[in-house]
Amino acid sequence: MCEIPIKKISVTASVKRLLSIKDLVAVMGATEWFWRSQIWDGKLKYVQVGKKMFVDREDVETFIQSNKFKN
Numbered sequence: 001m002c003e004i005p006i007k008k009i010s011v012t013a014s015v016k017r018l019l020s021i022k023d024l025v026a027v028m029g030a031t032e033w034f035w036r037s038q039i040w041d042g043k044l045k046y047v048q049v050g051k052k053m054f055v056d057r058e059d060v061e062t063f064i065q066s067n068k069f070k071n
Helices: 021-026 032-040 057-066
Strands: 019-020 047-049 051-058
Touching: 019 021, 019 057, 021 032, 021 051, 032 051, 047 057
Parallel strands: none
Antiparallel strands: 019 051, 047 051
16 A cells, blocks of 8 residues: 655644735625725725725724624
8 A cells, every 4th residue: 555645734824914805705704895885984994005905804803893782
């Protein structure tokens, strides 16, 4: 039987601090227009780099915490 060497993968892979709108859609599950409207309405802070908008992960967490409701 032939053994295939397995390459070890670092568990401490880097995580992006800034998320694009498309990243937010993939991670959070809402639409691009939802996230853009939150930015345009001033409800979510963003970083402008050229024509692209990025959102800091910490600001996403703050947004989530400030929009939690309990019945």
